[in-house]
Amino acid sequence: MNLSRRRLLTLALAGAAHPLLPVRGIVSQAFAAPGAGSAKFLLVFLRGGYDAANVVIPVGSPFYYEARPTIAIPRPDPANPLAAIALPQRDGSSNWAMHPALKDTMLPLWTKGQLAFVPFAGTDDLTRSHFETQDSVETGMPVAAPGAAPHNYGSGFLNRLASALDGAAPVSFTDGLPTVMTGKAAVPNVSLKGTGRAPFDARQMAILAGMYEGTRFAPLIAEGFDLRKTVAEQSEMMASGSMAAEMQAANRNAITARGFELEARRMAGLMKDKFNIAFIDVGGWDTHVNQGNAQGQLATLLLSLGQGLAGFAEQMGDAWPHTLVVVISEFGRTFRENGTRGTDHGHGSAYWVLGGALQGGRFAGEEVVVRADSLNQNRDWPVTTEYRAMLGGLFRRIYGLDTTRLDQVFPNAVPRDLGLI
Amino acid sequence: MWRRLLAAAITAAMLAPAGQAAGRGTSALTRVDLRWLNRVTFGVDSSAVATYRRLGREKFLDAQLHPPREDPPELRAAIASLGISQKTGEARVFEFRQEQQRINSLPSEDEKQKARMALGQASGQVQYETSRRHLMRAIASPWQLREQMTWFWMNHFSVFSGKGNVRFTLPEYEEDAIRPHALGRFRELVMATVTAPAMLEYLDNAQSSANRINENYARELMELHTLGVSGGPSGSRYTQQDVQELARVLTGLGLALAPQPPRLGPQQAPLYVRRGLFEFNPARHDGRPKTVLGAAIAGKGLDEVDAAVTLLCRQPATARFISTKLATYFVADEPPRGLVDRMARTFEKTDGDIAAVLKTMFLDKEFIASLGYVDAASEPSERATGAARAAKRRASDGVGEFEGRSPSKLKDPMVFVVSSVRLAYEDKTLTNFRPLVGWLAQLGEPLYGRVTPDGYALTESAWTSSGQIVRRFEIARAIGSGNAGLFNNDDNSPGPSTGFPMLTSRFYYDSIEPALSARTRTALGQTNSQQEWNTVLLASPDWMQR
Numbered sequence: 001m002n003l004s005r006r007r008l009l010t011l012a013l014a015g016a017a018h019p020l021l022p023v024r025g026i027v028s029q030a031f032a033a034p035g036a037g038s039a040k041f042l043l044v045f046l047r048g049g050y051d052a053a054n055v056v057i058p059v060g061s062p063f064y065y066e067a068r069p070t071i072a073i074p075r076p077d078p079a080n081p082l083a084a085i086a087l088p089q090r091d092g093s094s095n096w097a098m099h100p101a102l103k104d105t106m107l108p109l110w111t112k113g114q115l116a117f118v119p120f121a122g123t124d125d126l127t128r129s130h131f132e133t134q135d136s137v138e139t140g141m142p143v144a145a146p147g148a149a150p151h152n153y154g155s156g157f158l159n160r161l162a163s164a165l166d167g168a169a170p171v172s173f174t175d176g177l178p179t180v181m182t183g184k185a186a187v188p189n190v191s192l193k194g195t196g197r198a199p200f201d202a203r204q205m206a207i208l209a210g211m212y213e214g215t216r217f218a219p220l221i222a223e224g225f226d227l228r229k230t231v232a233e234q235s236e237m238m239a240s241g242s243m244a245a246e247m248q249a250a251n252r253n254a255i256t257a258r259g260f261e262l263e264a265r266r267m268a269g270l271m272k273d274k275f276n277i278a279f280i281d282v283g284g285w286d287t288h289v290n291q292g293n294a295q296g297q298l299a300t301l302l303l304s305l306g307q308g309l310a311g312f313a314e315q316m317g318d319a320w321p322h323t324l325v326v327v328i329s330e331f332g333r334t335f336r337e338n339g340t341r342g343t344d345h346g347h348g349s350a351y352w353v354l355g356g357a358l359q360g361g362r363f364a365g366e367e368v369v370v371r372a373d374s375l376n377q378n379r380d381w382p383v384t385t386e387y388r389a390m391l392g393g394l395f396r397r398i399y400g401l402d403t404t405r406l407d408q409v410f411p412n413a414v415p416r417d418l419g420l421i
Numbered sequence: 422m423w424r425r426l427l428a429a430a431i432t433a434a435m436l437a438p439a440g441q442a443a444g445r446g447t448s449a450l451t452r453v454d455l456r457w458l459n460r461v462t463f464g465v466d467s468s469a470v471a472t473y474r475r476l477g478r479e480k481f482l483d484a485q486l487h488p489p490r491e492d493p494p495e496l497r498a499a500i501a502s503l504g505i506s507q508k509t510g511e512a513r514v515f516e517f518r519q520e521q522q523r524i525n526s527l528p529s530e531d532e533k534q535k536a537r538m539a540l541g542q543a544s545g546q547v548q549y550e551t552s553r554r555h556l557m558r559a560i561a562s563p564w565q566l567r568e569q570m571t572w573f574w575m576n577h578f579s580v581f582s583g584k585g586n587v588r589f590t591l592p593e594y595e596e597d598a599i600r601p602h603a604l605g606r607f608r609e610l611v612m613a614t615v616t617a618p619a620m621l622e623y624l625d626n627a628q629s630s631a632n633r634i635n636e637n638y639a640r641e642l643m644e645l646h647t648l649g650v651s652g653g654p655s656g657s658r659y660t661q662q663d664v665q666e667l668a669r670v671l672t673g674l675g676l677a678l679a680p681q682p683p684r685l686g687p688q689q690a691p692l693y694v695r696r697g698l699f700e701f702n703p704a705r706h707d708g709r710p711k712t713v714l715g716a717a718i719a720g721k722g723l724d725e726v727d728a729a730v731t732l733l734c735r736q737p738a739t740a741r742f743i744s745t746k747l748a749t750y751f752v753a754d755e756p757p758r759g760l761v762d763r764m765a766r767t768f769e770k771t772d773g774d775i776a777a778v779l780k781t782m783f784l785d786k787e788f789i790a791s792l793g794y795v796d797a798a799s800e801p802s803e804r805a806t807g808a809a810r811a812a813k814r815r816a817s818d819g820v821g822e823f824e825g826r827s828p829s830k831l832k833d834p835m836v837f838v839v840s841s842v843r844l845a846y847e848d849k850t851l852t853n854f855r856p857l858v859g860w861l862a863q864l865g866e867p868l869y870g871r872v873t874p875d876g877y878a879l880t881e882s883a884w885t886s887s888g889q890i891v892r893r894f895e896i897a898r899a900i901g902s903g904n905a906g907l908f909n910n911d912d913n914s915p916g917p918s919t920g921f922p923m924l925t926s927r928f929y930y931d932s933i934e935p936a937l938s939a940r941t942r943t944a945l946g947q948t949n950s951q952q953e954w955n956t957v958l959l960a961s962p963d964w965m966q967r
Contacts, residue, residue, distance in 0.1 A: 129584075135873050176865030177886045189888035199895050204953070208894055211944045211961050217831075217890060224887035289537065290530070340525075 035166035038322045039398040040271050042278045042312070043158060043180070045138075046305075046329040048285035049130065051298055051343050052350035053335055053381065055102070056117045057084050058370040060095030067336040067372075071293045071343075073099060082294035087117075090362055101299040105306030109313065109354060116360035116420055119350040120368050121390060122331060122383040128345040130286070133330040138180035140388060142412050155183030157388075157409055161395060162187065162277055164405040171227075171275040173267055181279055186220075190227045192266045196235030198228055234269045238262075264308035268315030271323075282308075285329060288342040309354060320356035324398055324421065326391065327352035332381045335370075346380025351390070353420055364418040365390070388413035397421050450474065452936050456792040460751055460967060461485055461783060462565035464840020466847050467928040469565065482783055486604055486776040488564035496561055505550040505592040510618060511698045513547060513589040514678070548588045551595065552868045553854040559839045560851065566779070570603035571595065572835055573750055575869075578614045578646060579876035580623040582869035586676075587619050590698060591869055594619035607743060607773030608734040611646060615730055618676050618698040624874060627675035629668065630705035639668035641874045647733040649742035657738040659714060666711045670718055670729045673706030674699075692722035701726075740768035746879065748782060751967075752791050753830055754880040760787040793829060830967045831881050834864035837893060841900050841959050845922040846907065852916055853909040860896045864889055894960045901955030924955045937963050 058064045059075045076086035076097050084097035085107055096119075098106065109115040124143040125136045136143060140157025156178070162168040162185040172181040172189040181187045200208065205225050212218050260282060271278055284301055291298045309325065316323050328351050333343035353360065365385035368374050376382040392415035395401050406415060450458075450470060458465045458473055461482065473481045491497060500506060508516075517540070524536045555575075559568045575595060582588040598617040602610035614620045621627045621638070629635035643664065649655030677700035685693055689703035701723045711718045711725070716732055718725050733739060744764035748756030760782065767774075767781040782788055832840065838860050842851070861867050864884060866877045877883060899905040903921030910916050937945075941961045948954040958964060 130872075132873075172888075175863055175892075176889065187886065189886050191888070199891060199898075203947075207944045207947050207957060208960055211938075211940050211957070213940060215962060217885065217962070220885060220887045220890055224891035227887065228891055290534070 036168045036276045036399065038319075040276045040278075040316070040319060040323040041395075041398065042267070042271065042280070042323070042325045044309075044325060044327040045134075045178075045180070045279070045281040046285050046327065047130075047134065047281050047283045048287075048329070049133075049331045049333055049345055050285035050301075050329045050349070051287055051291060052119070052329070052332040052348070053343075053370075054291070054293070054298060055099045055302060056087075056119050056350040057097045057099065058095060059084050059086075059097040060093075061370040063371050064335075069337065070341050071291055071337045073097070073294050084294075096363065099299065099302050100294050101302040102306045105303075105310035109310065110361050113361040114313065114354055114356060114358050116353045116358060116362055116364050117350050118353060118365045118385050118390060118418065119363060120348045120381055120384040121328075121351040121365060121387060122348045122381075122385075123387055124383070125331075126347065128331060128347065130330060130345070135179060137328070137330055137387060138178060140180070140410055142388075156180035157391070158277060158279055159183030159185050159187060160409045164401065164408045165277075165399055168277055169275045170277040171270065171279075173263070173278060173280040178279060178281065186223075188223050188227050190224075190231055192231060192263045196231050196266065198232035200225075230270060230274065231266065234266055238265060238269070260304045260308035261311040264312040265315045268312045272316060272319050287333070288338065288344060289340040291342045309352075313354065313356070316356070322357070323355055324358075324394060325352075325354040326394070327354075328387060334380050335375055336379075347376050348381030348383045351385075351387070353394070355421065357421065359420055364420055365416075385416065385418070386413075389416040390418060393417045394421065449931060452794045453789065453792050454478065455932055455936065456794065457783070457789070459840075460792075463559055463569060463836055464843050465932060466843050467926075467932075468563065468847070470928070470932055472563070479784065482780060485564065485566035486780060488567050488604075490601070492558065492562060496557065499557060500554055503550045503554060505547055505554065509697060510590040510593045514586050514698060517544065517586070517589060544588055548582050548591065548869065549855070549858065551582075551592045552858050554592075555595065555868055556839070556854050556857050557851075559835070560843055567600070567603050569836075570775070570779075571600045573747070574599045574603055574610065576871070576876040576879075577746065578610075578620065579871045579874055580619045580869065581872045583872070585622050587623050588869075590617070590619040590622070593617075593697070602775075604776045604779070605774075607739075607768070607775055608731055610775070611642075611730050611734055612727065614646070615642070615671075615674065615726060616696070616699050616701075621675055621699070626671055629672050629675075631669075631672050631707035634665070634668050634672065634707075636664050636668040639671055640664045642671075643667065643733065645875055647742070648736055648738040649745075655738040655742035655745065657736075657742065663713055666713045666718075667729060669707040669709070669711050670713065670725050673702050673704075673722070674726065675702060675705065676700060694723055734773055735769075737765070737769065740765040740773070743773075744768055744778060744782075747778065749879045751782060752788060754882075757787040757791070760785050791829070831885055831965050832967050833877075833879070834861055834866040834884050834889075835868075836967065837965065838864070838896065841897065841964075842907070845900050845924060845955070845959070847928075849908070849919065851907045852911065853907055853913065855909075855913060856899065856905045856907055860899075863892050863896070893965070894956075897959035898952075898956040901957075901959050902952040921952045922955060923951065924958055925951070929958075933958075933963075937961070 053064070054068075054071065054073060057073050059073075065072050074080060074083040076094070077083040082100060085100055085103050086094050087096045087098050087110065088094050089096070096117075098110070106115055123133060123137055125133045127133060138156045139154075140160070158170060158180045159182055162170040163183065168185070170181065170185060170187045172178060172187055173192050174189055175191045177187060177189050181189070209218070209221050209225065212221050263280070267278060267280060282301075282305060285298075287298055290296065293299075305327075309327070312325070313320055313323075329349050331345060331347055332349040333346040335346065336343075338344050353364070368382055368384060370381075372378070374382070388410040392406055392410045392413045395409060396406060396415050397417065398421060401409070406413070450473065454473065455465055455470075457478065458469055458481075462469050472484075476484065492500065520536070520540050524533050524540065527533045527536060555571070559565075559572065562568050578599065580587055580591070580594060582591055594617050598613040598620075599610070602613055618627075624638035624641055625635045626638040629638070643657070643659050644650050648657035648659060651657050651659045676698050677695050678698075682693060682695055682700075683702060683704055685704055692701070692703040692706075694701040703722050706722060708721070711729075713729055713732060714736070718732075719728050741761070744761050745756065748761050748764060752760065763785060764778050764781050768778050771777040831837075838857055842857065858868065862870065866884065871877055901921065901924070903919060906913070906915070908916040908919050938961075941957075941963050944957050944961065945954055948957050
């Protein structure tokens with residue numbers, strides 16, 4: 001009861017802040033030409049294939065505990081800080097739980113209905129190869145039948161999304177331009193990992209830009225300098241003043257945000273002002289060896305990811321109700337642990353969807369009862385929600401994309417509405 | 422210093438018969454000459470200019486197209502001292518596997534963890550040293566065209582070092598399969614890659630056998646390596662059936678990972694081939710008849726592979742596909758059609774002689790025209806057009822070429838980094854290549870780091886995102902200010918202080934300054950220090966363009 005009242009409040013606030021939008025703040029105006037509107041979209045790509053089964057944990061499945069003798073997370077138990085965190089569903093069932101490293105950051109969002117999981121999500125690509133699957137996900141083309149149409153290495157689906165929308169302002173928070181962002185639309189890129197200092201002072205920038213005046217590179221250089229300047233101003237603001245205080249409070253007085261959280265907060269700052277379609281990737285998820293359980297390698301990564309996403313949500317502030325974040329990975333991992341206390345490349349994953357106006361706090365998509373005989377190829381999770389269908393469904397909702405435009409983004413995909421927004 | 426001495430020695434050796442035929446002894450090079458040199462090499466430097474001055478364009482090109490097999494002595498010695506030169510890929514793979522087994526049998530998790538870290542570092546070192554060797558040659562070898570073509574073919578027949586054992590077989594892939602054929606016959610180059618462990622593992626052919634066909638390599642061999650995509654601009658027309666047939670031809674090509682050769686019957690035994698880690702295993706080969714592109718594939722075993730590769734390499738589509746790619750790399754994103762036609766004709770006429778195709782390209786009038794100046798040497802003066810006179814006038818005014826138009830194609834990341842280091846440190850020998858490896862990664866084109874088999878795109882848009890251009894400026898500063906750590910010791914501890922480079926050299930005034938645009942001159946005039954001046958020069962459109 002409490003839950004839904006809080007969500008209603010969020011929705012009302014969203015509506016109040018943007019009177020032109022329908023109550024669900026994130027959804028673009030019906031009947032308007034497809035445009036980015038006030039919606040903000042961030043795709044987070046966990047490179048390496050994260051072990052979904054230890055994050056969204058089938059604690060109701062005895063097979064889970066059989067299959068993972070050393071790396072399983074204990075069943076929920078309030079007295080045990082290393083136990084999984086129960087994720088009660090609306091129907092009262094509690095077959096699923098969350099990794100304890102996410103307790104402080106993701107549980108509050110789940111409780112507010114601003115986080116949902118889509119287990120058994122993934123691609124039709126069964127190569128279990130990092131690079132092939134990442135590439136096929138990023139291009140967003142249908143997986144060719146063995147030997148059918150030639151590969152498409154030309155463009156990525158976020159670039160095509162930016163091309164299909166009026167008012168799109170895409171950005172990639174990466175060193176280079178990842179496949180998902182390559183294509184016709186011009187997409188600036190900047191990594192937020194560094195110190196954030198401006199690379200050159202104003203005089204130097206003027207000298208450098210001056211040489212390119214009138215050439216085809218002039219606008220790119222202006223854009224590049226501008227972005228770096230904005231990033232620098234932002235990180236300065238974050239290092240001092242009210243924002244720093246806010247962050248300290250949020251971190252329970254940990255000295256300052258570091259690593260991914262700092263990056264994520266900077267992203268939020270930039271997305272609030274300037275950008276509405278964004279991409280970032282986070283590496284390190286290929287846990288073949290000693291992945292740990294409630295503590296260890298995977299737990300450390302999750303802690304940092306959770307802090308980043310929660311920090312991002314907070315930093316988005318009044319734009320959060322119009323914001324959608326989707327966290328994906330190229331594949332899941334083997335359901336059974338391997339001989340080196342890790343897991344190997346698998347298939348189905350669990351995607352995360354976050355947003356200020358999400359109808360979350362639940363699982364979306366078709367669930368599979370986790371047993372030995374329900375595994376895909378007796379090895380890993382099956383895929384019941386294909387990523388193109390899922391993202392296509394979300395894009396249709398938040399941008400009001402028609403079939404033609406959706407087909408530009410995800411050719412031949414049949415969008416699925418998971419009822420999340 | 423040694424690069425300059427070397428250049429003198431080489432020109433002296435080469436010049437003996439040629440004498441002073443070119444008669445260019447002391448005359449300054451024209452802008453066309455310099456721009457031309459800038460493409461034949463990674464970037465013009467004073468030793469290239471000196472050699473060119475003595476030999477003239479055609480002889481310079483001939484020397485570049487037919488270099489001696491060996492590196493010059495100092496470079497050879499430096500490469501011989503690398504760890505990768507002490508072992509074969511086969512030894513590396515077996516040692517790695519042995520070490521893994523030993524680690525698995527260690528009693529404590531702690532020891533395992535430590536041993537794994539050490540093993541990871543050792544395999545990282547193999548990749549670093551391969552990059553280092555590549556960069557040492559790109560920067561210091563006088564045979565610049567071979568080194569450029571080595572990069573080009575490594576990219577064309579791209580493998581990703583992060584897959585499986587590829588990092589261990591990478592040093593030999595470049596050294597034995599690609600580089601010796603970089604200016605040779607295309608068919609032999611393809612054949613060398615078809616029998617290279619790195620390629621067979623990277624494109625999964627090692628997994629393919631008569632009853633478990635994997636088509637991955639067969640498709641890429643046609644689409645990416647020879648014919649170009651079916652239905653595409655090369656005129657390539659192959660079908661799914663052709664892919665399947667070629668995949669059957671390729672069955673049996675793989676890696677010899679077992680210590681002993683397999684036991685084979687009297688029919689198959691004579692067909693078995695093992696060279697280092699490469700293996701052709703007739704027991705995995707589909708021996709039934711095959712038809713590729715309408716032609717029956719003759720022979721048995723490995724001979725079939727040879728026949729199929731020859732068939733692919735002699736298709737007009739291959740001549741066109743390869744010629745277009747070369748011209749895209751060396752000339753423009755959309756190279757002149759006539760130029761590509763003439764290159765493709767040479768390709769077909771010479772049965773894929775890469776040196777001959779390059780010679781056609783580098784001496785072609787459309788190639789010369791793409792350099793942006795009228796070539797006084799190749800145009801009789803009485804027929805000099807108004808444009809030529811205007812160009813000469815601009816040259817004498819010192820007014821550069823970017824007035825009112827954009828520079829031609831921007832250097833790709835590799836060419837930018839290598840040319841800049843060549844210019845800044847011609848007189849010094851780099852000791853630490855990690856910064857260069859890092860710069861290439863930051864610019865999106867790390868060596869051996871392309872995950873997909875298509876290699877890095879050769880068109881400008883692949884390296885001109887706004888973030889990448891600003892990053893280039895930062896790299897220009899790192900090189901220009903002399904504090905990038907290029908002279909650190911091998912363990913990355915600080916080496917002797919070398920200060921910042923002096924780009925305001927005699928070479929600069931002879932060969933770079935005269936062609937600078939007015940805007941770049943203005944910018945250089947606004948700088949506050951030598952380091953800043955260096956940075957601005959290396960960041961200028963004049964320097965950035967190919």
